[in-house]
Each structure stands twice: as C-alpha cells, then as structure tokens.
Amino acid sequence: MTDVGFIGLGTMGGPMAMNVLKKGHRLTVFDVSPKAVARLTAAGARSADSPRAVAAASDVVITMLPDAPDVERVALGADGIAAGIRPGAIYIDMSTVDPDTTQNVARTIAAKGAHMIDSPVGKTAEHAVSGTLTLMVGGPQDIVARARPVLDCMGTDFIHCGALGMGHAMKIVNNLLATTLLEINSEVLAAGIKAGLTLDTMTAVMQKTMAWNNQLAVAMPARPFAGDFAPGFMLKLAHKDCRLALTMIRKLGLAAPVGEATLAACADGIAQGAGENDVGVLLKLREERAGVTVRKTKP
Ligand code: NAD
Numbered sequence: 001m002t003d004v005g006f007i008g009l010g011t012m013g014g015p016m017a018m019n020v021l022k023k024g025h026r027l028t029v030f031d032v033s034p035k036a037v038a039r040l041t042a043a044g045a046r047s048a049d050s051p052r053a054v055a056a057a058s059d060v061v062i063t064m065l066p067d068a069p070d071v072e073r074v075a076l077g078a079d080g081i082a083a084g085i086r087p088g089a090i091y092i093d094m095s096t097v098d099p100d101t102t103q104n105v106a107r108t109i110a111a112k113g114a115h116m117i118d119s120p121v122g123k124t125a126e127h128a129v130s131g132t133l134t135l136m137v138g139g140p141q142d143i144v145a146r147a148r149p150v151l152d153c154m155g156t157d158f159i160h161c162g163a164l165g166m167g168h169a170m171k172i173v174n175n176l177l178a179t180t181l182l183e184i185n186s187e188v189l190a191a192g193i194k195a196g197l198t199l200d201t202m203t204a205v206m207q208k209t210m211a212w213n214n215q216l217a218v219a220m221p222a223r224p225f226a227g228d229f230a231p232g233f234m235l236k237l238a239h240k241d242c243r244l245a246l247t248m249i250r251k252l253g254l255a256a257p258v259g260e261a262t263l264a265a266c267a268d269g270i271a272q273g274a275g276e277n278d279v280g281v282l283l284k285l286r287e288e289r290a291g292v293t294v295r296k297t298k299p
Contacts, residue, residue: 001025004150005058007051007074007081008095009036011231012121013064015128016094016154020062021045023153028057051077052084060150061091067240068097075105087113090147094154096120096237098172098244099165100251102138106164115143118164119151120171125232132156136174138167172248175241179279180262181215186224186283190290199225199296224280225296232278239266239275 002025006017009031017040021027027045030053031037037047048054051074055061061081065071071093075081081091082105091109093102093116106116117139127133133155137144144160151158161170192202206212223232242263249256265282274281287293 002150003028003057003059005029005048005054005061006040006045006064007031007054007062008064008066008070009033009040010064010066011125012128013062013094014039015125016064016121016133017045017062018043019128019131020150020153025150025153028054030054050079050084051075051081052079055081055084055089055091056086059086059089060147061085061089062150063091063093063095065095066237067095068101068244071095071097071101071105076108082108082112085109085112085114089114090143091116092119092147092151093117093168094119094121096171096175096241096244097168098248099138099168100248102165102168115139116164117143117147118167119147120167121155122157122171122174128154135159136161136167136170138162138169139164169248172241172245175238176245176256176259176262178215179238179242179266179282180258181213182219182279183262183265183282185213185215185220186286186294189283189294190286190292193292193294194290199294220280220283221296223278224283225294227293227295229274229277229281229284231276232280234276235266235269235279235281236275238279239263239270242266 004020004025005028007030009017009029014036021043028048029037029040029045030048030051041047063071063074102118109116119135119137122134131154134157135151135155137160161167246259246263269285
C-alpha cells in the first residue's frame with residue numbers, strides 16, 4: 001500500500017483516482033471543485049486543503065490538470081507540490097502538457113530531493129473508468145519502475161517513451177495527428193456526400209486503400225456518425241494539444257503546415273461556440289458548411 005496524492009479530479013482524474021483507491025492505496029485528494037473532491041471522499045479518500053498538503057501526505061503525487069499553466073501553478077505555486085513534497089517521493093504529471101513545462105517543473109522538484117516523471121494518457125473517459133488507459137511514460141528507468149504499481153491501477157498499455165518529457169512529446173504529436181485525421185476525414189466525407197456519394201460507399205472503398213485510419217474505423221462510427229457530439233474529449237482540449245505540439249515543433253525549427261490548418265479548424269470551432277462539444281464536432285462544422293449530414297447508426 002502506497003500513500004498516493006491526486007490533484008485534478010475531473011473527467012479523467014476523477015475515475016483515475018477512484019481506481020487508485022479501489023486497488024487499496026491510501027489516497028489524499030485536492031481539486032478547486034468541492035463537488036469533485038466529495039465524490040472521492042465519499043469513496044474513502046481523505047481531502048487536503050492545498051497541493052502542498054497533498055504532497056506532504058504522499059509518497060507518490062499525481063496531477064491530472066487541464067493545461068501547462070495549471071500544472072505550473074499547482075506544482076510551483078506558494079502552496080504547491082514543490083513546497084510540500086517529501087524527499088525521495090515521486091511526482092507524476094499525467095496531464096497533457098509539453099516537455100518544456102515538465103522539465104522546468106522537474107528542476108524544482110529535484111532541488112527538494114524528490115523525483116518527477118511524466119505519464120500522459122491515451123484513449124477516453126470510458127477507459128479512465130475501466131482502468132484501461134494507454135500510459136505514455138517519460139523518466140529514468142528506476143523511478144518509472146518504482147511508480148509502476150500506482151500507474152498500473154489506471155492503465156493497461158504501458159509504453160516507456162524515453163527520458164523525462166518524452167511521454168508528453170509523444171502524447172502531443174499523437175494528438176496533433178489524431179485531430180488532423182479527424183478534420184481531413186470530415187472535410188472529405190462532407191464533400192463526397194455533397195458530390196453524390198454515400199457514406200457506405202466511401203468507407204467501403206477507403207477500407208481497401210491507404211486512406212483508411214482509426215478515426216474512420218473506430219472513433220467516428222462510435223460518436224459523430226451517430227450524431228453524438230457530447231464530450232468525451234472536448235474540442236477546446238484538442239485545440240490545446242495541437243497548440244502545444246505546434247509550439248514544440250516551431251521551437252525545434254520545423255514547420256507543420258497541415259497541423260497549423262488543424263489548429264485553425266479547432267480555433268474556428270471554438271469561435272463558433274463548439275469548444276465544450278466532443279472533438280468529433282469538427283464533422284458537424286464541415287456538415288453545416290456543406291449543407292449535408294454524414295450519418296450512420298451506431299454499429
Ligand atoms: P477536466 O477539465 O474535466 O478536469 C480538470 C480538473 O482539474 C477539474 O476537476 C478542475 O476543477 C481541476 N483543476 C483545474 N485547475 C486546478 C487547480 N489549480 N487546482 C486543483 N484542481 C484544478 O479535464 P479532463 O478531461 O479530466 O482532462 C485532464 C487532462 O487530461 C487534460 O490535459 C486533457 O488534455 C487530458 N486528457 C483528456 C482526455 C479526455 O478524453 N477527456 C483524454 C486524454 C487526456
């Protein structure tokens with residue numbers, strides 16, 4: 001049994017923390033939302049009044065927060081994790097942020113005699129509930145091995161991506177690609193229907209060609225093709241991930257013009273008020289422009 005601290009108990013962090021608790025670890029939690037905290041304390045977790053107090057009570061501290069500034073605030077603020085972390089403890093950031101943020105926070109954590117690794121997650125809120133997330137882990141082998149029993153409470157696919165920050169580098173390039181596939185699929189399918197094709201014809205052909213991808217095979221039939229645009233994974237978070245990936249790419253002195261177009265498509269959707277819809281709403285936005293719908297009943 002490990003003393004685990006969990007900060008950020010939202011769509012993903014709430015069920016992830018619940019799974020840590022269910023596997024028999026002692027859990028201390030904090031969130032700015034009292035409702036989110038109450039769900040965990042009702043299940044047996046203790047609550048603390050700051051990230052600092054969570055860290056002071058824990059051998060492994062986890063954050064699952066929306067964006068990089070949130071992680072910096074919670075980790076490095078006056079009442080933050082670094083102010084309370086125990087020497088030898090491990091801080092795992094599971095939020096989707098960028099490698100620069102992780103490496104910056106880790107320097108302060110190391111100065112306190114503690115360790116940091118990154119482990120952003122892939123898949124969906126349903127997988128957070130079932131404890132079957134994909135974990136993309138960055139950090140030194142020995143610290144990752146020590147954190148593994150806690151990580152295994154939340155995920156079943158474990159991929160050690162390399163040094164500290166490489167979990168985050170992996171996650172943001174992955175999400176830039178996934179969002180780009182969703183956007184180009186939406187553009188092409190709406191245009192095909194407008195031209196006179198059917199969705200069944202297009203998917204039957206695409207399955208046999210290099211156009212096929214997991215958005216077409218799995219994600220779009222599950223939600224947007226059924227007209228379901230409730231989150232899930234919000235468009236505003238997809239926009240954030242594309243922004244983080246493109247910032248990293250630009251810092252590397254590289255260009256990603258197709259990725260930039262995806263970022264613009266997400267920003268456009270947010271400007272139209274769709275930011276809190278599932279990212280699959282990119283299809284709806286293309287449908288509206290084309291004056292068609294791309295629908296299929298759920299398989
Ligand atoms: P969410 O907005 O549902 O949850 C974030 C939680 O953090 C909320 O409960 C909020 O109150 C809390 N919070 C925010 N600022 C805080 C602070 N300063 N101190 C304490 N608590 C604070 O977001 P989510 O969907 O759970 O996503 C979390 C992270 O996981 C994001 O980086 C997201 O990109 C990533 N992610 C999400 C999904 C998904 O399907 N939703 C999938 C994979 C990865």
